[in-house]
Every structure is written in structure tokens, then in C-alpha cells.
Amino acid sequence: MKTARALAATLAALLPLAAAPAQAQTVFRQAHEVGFGQASSLDPASRGRVFQVTEKIMSRLIRPGLDGKPAPDLAESWSANADATEWTLKLRQGVKFHDGRPFTAEDAVWSLTRVMDPKTDSPARALLAVIKSVEAPDATTLKLTLTGPFADLPLVLTDYRLMMLPKDSGETIGRTGMGTGPFRVERFDAAGTTTLAANPDYFEGRPGVARMEVIGIPDAQARFQALLGGQIDMLPGLGRQERALVERSPRHRLQEVPTGNWRGIVFRADQKPFDDVRVRKALRLAVDRKAMRDLAVGPDGGITGCDTPISPTDQYRAEGECAQDIAGARRLLAEAGYPNGIDIELSVSTVEAVWPVIGEIYQQQVVAAGIRVKLVQEPADGYWNRVWMKKPAVMTRWNERPADAMLNEIWRSTSRWNESGFNDPAFDALLDSARREIDFAKPAPSTSRRSNT
Amino acid sequence: MLAYALRRIVLGLLTVLLVSAMIFFAVEALPGDACTAVLQRDAHGQRLENCRREMGLDRPAVARYLDWIGGAIRGDLDASAGSGKPITELVGARLANTLLLAGLSMAVGVPLALLLGVVTALARDRAADLALSTAAILAMTIPEFVTATLLIFTFSVWLGWVPGIVLASADAPVSALFPTIWLPVAVLTMVMTAHILRTVRSSMIDVMEGEFVQMARLKGVPAWRVVWRHALPSALLPAINVVALTVAWLLGGVVVVEKVFNYPGLGRFMVDSITERDLPVVQGLALVVASAYVGVNLAADLLALLLDPRLRTARLRA
Numbered sequence: 001m002k003t004a005r006a007l008a009a010t011l012a013a014l015l016p017l018a019a020a021p022a023q024a025q026t027v028f029r030q031a032h033e034v035g036f037g038q039a040s041s042l043d044p045a046s047r048g049r050v051f052q053v054t055e056k057i058m059s060r061l062i063r064p065g066l067d068g069k070p071a072p073d074l075a076e077s078w079s080a081n082a083d084a085t086e087w088t089l090k091l092r093q094g095v096k097f098h099d100g101r102p103f104t105a106e107d108a109v110w111s112l113t114r115v116m117d118p119k120t121d122s123p124a125r126a127l128l129a130v131i132k133s134v135e136a137p138d139a140t141t142l143k144l145t146l147t148g149p150f151a152d153l154p155l156v157l158t159d160y161r162l163m164m165l166p167k168d169s170g171e172t173i174g175r176t177g178m179g180t181g182p183f184r185v186e187r188f189d190a191a192g193t194t195t196l197a198a199n200p201d202y203f204e205g206r207p208g209v210a211r212m213e214v215i216g217i218p219d220a221q222a223r224f225q226a227l228l229g230g231q232i233d234m235l236p237g238l239g240r241q242e243r244a245l246v247e248r249s250p251r252h253r254l255q256e257v258p259t260g261n262w263r264g265i266v267f268r269a270d271q272k273p274f275d276d277v278r279v280r281k282a283l284r285l286a287v288d289r290k291a292m293r294d295l296a297v298g299p300d301g302g303i304t305g306c307d308t309p310i311s312p313t314d315q316y317r318a319e320g321e322c323a324q325d326i327a328g329a330r331r332l333l334a335e336a337g338y339p340n341g342i343d344i345e346l347s348v349s350t351v352e353a354v355w356p357v358i359g360e361i362y363q364q365q366v367v368a369a370g371i372r373v374k375l376v377q378e379p380a381d382g383y384w385n386r387v388w389m390k391k392p393a394v395m396t397r398w399n400e401r402p403a404d405a406m407l408n409e410i411w412r413s414t415s416r417w418n419e420s421g422f423n424d425p426a427f428d429a430l431l432d433s434a435r436r437e438i439d440f441a442k443p444a445p446s447t448s449r450r451s452n453t
Numbered sequence: 454m455l456a457y458a459l460r461r462i463v464l465g466l467l468t469v470l471l472v473s474a475m476i477f478f479a480v481e482a483l484p485g486d487a488c489t490a491v492l493q494r495d496a497h498g499q500r501l502e503n504c505r506r507e508m509g510l511d512r513p514a515v516a517r518y519l520d521w522i523g524g525a526i527r528g529d530l531d532a533s534a535g536s537g538k539p540i541t542e543l544v545g546a547r548l549a550n551t552l553l554l555a556g557l558s559m560a561v562g563v564p565l566a567l568l569l570g571v572v573t574a575l576a577r578d579r580a581a582d583l584a585l586s587t588a589a590i591l592a593m594t595i596p597e598f599v600t601a602t603l604l605i606f607t608f609s610v611w612l613g614w615v616p617g618i619v620l621a622s623a624d625a626p627v628s629a630l631f632p633t634i635w636l637p638v639a640v641l642t643m644v645m646t647a648h649i650l651r652t653v654r655s656s657m658i659d660v661m662e663g664e665f666v667q668m669a670r671l672k673g674v675p676a677w678r679v680v681w682r683h684a685l686p687s688a689l690l691p692a693i694n695v696v697a698l699t700v701a702w703l704l705g706g707v708v709v710v711e712k713v714f715n716y717p718g719l720g721r722f723m724v725d726s727i728t729e730r731d732l733p734v735v736q737g738l739a740l741v742v743a744s745a746y747v748g749v750n751l752a753a754d755l756l757a758l759l760l761d762p763r764l765r766t767a768r769l770r771a
Contacts, residue, residue, distance in 0.1 A: 037729040038536025038543070191717065192622025192629075215620050218725050222618050222715040225602070229609040229617035382485025385496040 260311020260400030341370025570653025697753030
């Protein structure tokens with residue numbers, strides 16, 4: 001039901017501190033794209049959260065480790081009962097908010113229940129649907145009771161929107177950004193320069209730089225100019241041409257960081273002709289994913305996956321083989337009753353500049369298998385509610401999520417954002433059983449099964 | 454003459470009204486509305502209905518247009534769909550920034566253009582004229598974003614004299630815009646100087662061949678005085694309209710230049726609002742910019758009327 005997706009590898013350019021102006025030794029500056037414009041906020045649970053700031057001033061209970069596994073943040077350790085329906089988290093002691101107030105289990109209870117409250121209307125609320133209740137038996141213990149077994153709860157708690165805030169700060173948090181993170185807010189100005197000062201009391205010690213500046217620069221070109229001109233010290237997400245410029249610069253250093261953000265083509269499994277699994281398989285077999293990646297974003301622009309949406313940094317990532325097989329695709333189409341090939345419409349849009357490119361490459365690649373694609377240009381305005389989830393074949397994009405969140409959000413039959421209309425009780429049952437599986441080695445089968453569907 | 458002026462003002466108002474209707478119904482014709490634009494993937498069911506009711510999108514378009522234009526006349530352009538802040542307030546700070554940019558560019562550009570225009574006209578077809586005229590054509594025809602990028606690379610990346618990108622937000626104090634304002638001013642000055650220079654040059658050449666200038670020369674008036682007292686005032690008349698167009702262009706927020714330099718003015722606000730699909734803001738800004746165009750052109754026509762006795766009497770006779 002899905003085909004041809006490239007997982008983006010994010011490139012970041014760093015300005016080595018030594019080569020930058022003298023002040024950069026104590027100030028580290030980066031940009032953000034002001035993606036939420038006027039609605040920008042320091043409330044991590046709000047729609048307008050500026051995560052480039054909240055990630056520096058707040059802490060979660062559990063943070064994503066570099067190995068893709070959950071690592072301690074404000075929770076030092078955690079454990080579950082035998083069937084993974086009750087979780088107990090031991091909180092770090094002696095942690096203080098920026099205003100000196102101690103962080104306690106009460107704050108953690110408030111922070112989580114606030115996100116769970118429908119009135120808060122947080123985009124992160126769906127993540128916590130598995131939690132029935134949050135309690136604080138004592139000041140350093142947090143007890144989470146779930147609606148069912150869920151082995152990957154710690155991974156859910158690593159979400160960047162589930163920050164620990166001081167109790168009852170809902171009214172002010174969007175402006176104050178009060179947290180326990182390594183930096184505290186001096187001045188919040190989303191469209192201009194937000195300045196942060198090192199928090200000397202940070203529980204992992206004072207950070208290495210005295211100050212940070214997060215500067216709003218909406219235009220990608222302007223951000224890059226600012227990097228070249230030494231007005232910012234770091235810029236993630238470089239394109240092909242920008243990469244070439246930075247590679248030659250003696251003042252910059254290039255870093256490659258894999259991410260799990262992906263682009264793909266979705267076919268509605270509940271609409272003709274894609275309701276036939278043989279047609280869906282043919283659509284997947286006919287594509288040359290590597291060639292598509294090379295043409296669309298360049299060999300360094302991302303990696304290809306065999307329709308596995310799981311980040312390469314995720315412990316549950318399953319690799320597979322999915323070479324182009326034109327003859328196989330033709331055979332499957334013939335079996336499905338299309339011996340003379342099939343005509344389909346694919347909706348593309350400039351919501352992302354790369355979408356129409358992917359669409360054209362797909363069109364060229366699969367024509368040999370008798371799949372004649374007609375590209376339909378849809379307006380970017382209203383794309384998400386008029387085209388996506390409605391038209392039979394459309395472009396989509398998702399940002400990185402832990403494996404459990406990704407699979408449950410996009411392919412569980414009852415999920416609101418089940419964009420392909422995929423409905424397989426056996427797959428839902430596998431998702432459930434994966435949630436019960438506390439042994440880390442075991443949930444993998446469900447992901448590999450997905451990619452074979 | 455007064456009647457003529459009044460007629461022009463009424464016509465100007467009618468133009469703005471017509472443009473406002475075009476803006477409103479063009480935005481109306483877009484697929485989706487302010488709510489689907491803001492909610493994106495969440496735009497369905499109850500949430501969409503609530504949003505539409507809150508923003509009054511469930512009412513007929515004509516009624517909403519009348520409300521909108523009525524508000525605009527009172528100086529109330531509705532609220533931004535993104536932040537809920539009044540658009541008039543958001544526009545205010547950015548308009549001031551754009552005015553500063555425009556004002557500085559004009560303060561440098563207009564005198565420079567007049568001077569160079571006279572110099573090129575007097576040195577017609579000689580080396581100075583050829584060099585300056587070629588430079589002017591280049592400055593006019595190279596797109597602003599190319600000029601801007603070249604200036605940033607030269608003065609910010611390579612020489613490191615001035616910072617390339619403006620990092621201040623819209624409501625930052627004016628002092629925060631310096632010294633980053635100089636590169637955008639330089640780009641704008643180049644383009645507008647070129648435009649005005651060419652008009653001044655050709656009209657100066659015409660005037661210098663006029664009979665009254667010949668007469669002044671024959672009478673033995675010193676050369677500088679012929680240029681300054683006799684030729685220049687007549688040559689300036691056609692330039693007024695070009696200056697007016699340039700001013701309107703600057704007031705509209707020079708979208709490309711503001712975007713490239715991240716300058717927090719009206720132009721960037723327009724682009725950002727389009728990216729955010731904040732339709733009420735886009736609509737309001739379009740109206741503000743259209744009014745600025747009509748207003749400045751009206752002012753230029755009235756000014757020309759005041760300065761040119763021939764125009765004045767011609768209108769009177771008609």
C-alpha cells in the first residue's frame with residue numbers, strides 16, 4: 001500500500017568555534033524557521049511550541065538515547081509490573097526549576113495530566129491515550145496505570161512535547177518557559193532573537209557555553225546566508241547545493257545525522273483498484289527506490305526503506321530487500337485482472353517541493369510495468385483536508401516517531417490518521433501483542449511483517 | 454483645479470474599493486479557507502466547525518465582505534488567524550520598519566539619482582554618460598535577489614564588514630536594525646537610483662534642447678545657472694511620477710529584498726503570512742499595499758498639478 005519512501009539524513013553544518021568571532025566562544029547561536037509564526041510559544045504541549053528553545057530549557061522524564069533506546073532524564077529508573085500495565089518511575093532528587101522551586105512528583109503528575117486533558121488540546125494527547133491514571137505515591141515516585149499492557153511506554157515518554165513543567169503553570173508557561181533544563185530563558189522573541197543563559201544548577205552540571213541564542217529566520221536562503229556570514233553557528237537540514245558550498249569552506253564543519261523523517265506515496269487500500277493486494281504489491285515492485293532517491297534528493301540526501309517507516313536510529317528498524325521487479329509487477333497485475341496494465345491517478349502538490357519530483361520519477365519508473373500514472377497537481381491550500389486521506393493515491397510526509405507510535409498512528413485500523421485505510425485485524429493483534437512484549441528483542445516481527453504486506 | 458483634485462481623490466477611493474472587492478473574492482475563491490489553512494491535518498469534524506463558527510466563516514461571503522470593508526474603514530482589519538492578534542497592530546510595527554528602510558533608501562537614492570541624471574544628460578554620449586548609463590541598466594535589470602546575494606557574499610561573508618542578515622524582530626527598537634540595515638538600503642538604492650536616473654537623464658536632454666534654455670544661453674547666463682534655475686525645474690516634472698512609483702514600490706514592502714535579508718517589514722510579513730496561510734493577514738496586507746499605491750500616485754498627480762502651470766491651466770480650460 002505504500003511505496004518508495006526515502007528516509008532523510010539530515011545534514012548539519014557547524015561553524016567551528018575557534019574560527020568564529022571571539023564572542024562565539026561563550027555564545028552559541030542557531031536559527032529556527034518560525035514555523036508557527038504568530039502562534040509561537042514556549043509551551044511544549046501547544047501547537048506553536050518552538051522546540052529549538054524548549055529542548056534547551058526543559059527536561060522530560062525519559063530522553064531518547066543516542067542508541068534509539070530510552071535513557072534517564074528526570075526519571076532515574078523505571079520498571080513495570082509483569083504484564084506491563086503499571087509503570088513505576090523513580091525521579092531524580094534535588095532538581096530545581098529555574099526559579100529555585102524543587103521539582104517533585106507532583107509537578108510530573110500535573111505535567112502529564114495536563115497533556116491528557118482534552119481542554120489543553122495538545123497535539124501530544126493521542127500519545128498518552130494508553131495512560132489511565134498518573135499518581136505520585138511520594139515526592140520522588142511516579143506511578144502510571146495504563147489501559148492495557150504496553151511495553152514501550154518509556155519510548156512514548158521520550159516525546160519532545162512531554163516536558164516537565166512546574167505545577168499550575170499552564171497560564172504562564174508559554175511566555176516564561178520555566179523548566180529544569182540546562183538553559184533558562186532570558187528573553188523570548190520568536191520572530192527575533194531568543195536569548196538563553198546557562199543554568200548553573202543544571203543536574204548534569206553547568207553547560208559548556210554561557211549563553212545560547214535562538215534566532216527566528218523564516219527564509220531558508222537567509223538562514224544559510226547567516227551561517228556563511230558567521231551570524232549563526234549551526235544549521236541543520238542542508239540541501240544538495242548548500243552542502244557543496246559548506247564542504248569547501250574552511251570555516252565550517254559538516255556533520256551527517258540520520259533522522260527518521262520520511263516522504264512517501266500512499267495508496268488507499270479500501271478504494272479500487274488498490275483494494276486488491278496484488279495491485280498494491282505490483283505498485284511496490286515496479287519502483288526503483290535507490291534511483292528515485294538519487295534523482296530526487298541525491299545519493300547523500302537520504303536512505304531508502306522497503307516501506308518500513310522506522311528510523312535507522314530506532315532499535316526496531318528492520319532492513320529488507322525490495323529491488324525493482326518489472327516482470328513480477330506485470331505478472332501480479334495480470335493475475336489481478338489487468339493484463340494490459342492499469343491507469344491510476346496520483347495526487348501531488350507543492351506542500352513539499354520534492355513531492356512533484358517524486359511523483360514524476362514514479363511515473364517514469366513504473367510505466368514499464370504497465371502502470372500508467374496520471375499526475376494530478378493539487379493546490380497546497382487545504383491539501384491535508386481535501387486530498388490526503390480522501391483521494392485514492394496521494395503524497396504524504398511524516399516526522400520521526402518511535403516505532404510503536406509510527407505503526408499505531410498510521411496503520412492501526414482505528415487510528416484517526418490511518419492514511420491508507422489499511423484494515424487488517426491480524427496486524428492490529430500483532431500491534432497489541434508487541435505492546436505486551438517487555439523483552440526488547442521481540443517486538444521486531446511486527447515491523448518486518450508490515451513491510452511484507 | 455479644485456474640482457479636478459476632488460475628482461482624482463474620489464476616483465482613488467473607488468479604485469481602492471474595487472481592489473478590496475477583488476482581493477476579498479480572490480481569497481474566497483481559493484480552495485480551503487482560513488480554518489483549513491490553520492488546522493492543516495486537524496481540519497475536520499468538530500474542530501473545523503468550531504473554528505469556522507469562531508471566525509464567522511459560516512456566514513455568506515457578501516456579508517463577510519461588507520463587515521471586512523466596514524472594519525477596514527474604521528481601521529480594524531480583523532485578527533490574524535494564527536495568533537489572534539489584531540492585524541492593524543501587527544502591521545503597525547512592520548510598516549514603521551518598512552518606512553525606515555524606504556526613507557533611508559530614498560534619502561540616499563533620490564538626490565544621487567538627480568545628480569547623476571543631470572551629469573549623464575550634460576555629458577551625453579561621452580565616457581561618463583556611457584559608464585553611468587550602462588551601470589544603471591545593469592542595476593535595473595539584475596534581479597534584486599542576485600544583487601542582494603552578491604552584496605552579502607562580498608561584504609558579509611568575504612570581507613566581514615557588516616552582518617548579512619537582519620536578526621531583529623518586528624517590534625524591536627530601531628537601533629536593533631543597525632548596522633544590518635545598510636545592505637538592504639544599498640540594494641534598494643541601486644535599483645531606484647537607476648530608474649530615476651534614466652528618467653531624469655532623458656527629460657533633461659529634452660529640456661536642454663528647448664528654446665527657453667537656448668535663450669538663456671544666448672543671454673549669457675552662466676552654465677550652472679542655466680542648468681540649476683532654468684532646465685532642472687522643468688526636467689523634474691516627469692521624474693515626480695517615477696519617484697512616486699518608486700515610493701509606492703518601497704512602501705509595498707520590497708518583498709524580495711526584505712525576504713533575502715530577513716528584514717522585519719511589510720514585505721516579509723506578506724510572504725510569511727502566505728507561507729503560514731494566514732488568510733486574514735494576507736487579505737489585510739494586500740489592501741494596505743494597494744491603498745499605499747493609490748495614495749502615493751494620487752499625491753504625485755496633485756503635486757505635478759501644483760508645480761506645472763501648463764497642466765493647471767489646461768485642466769481649467771477643459
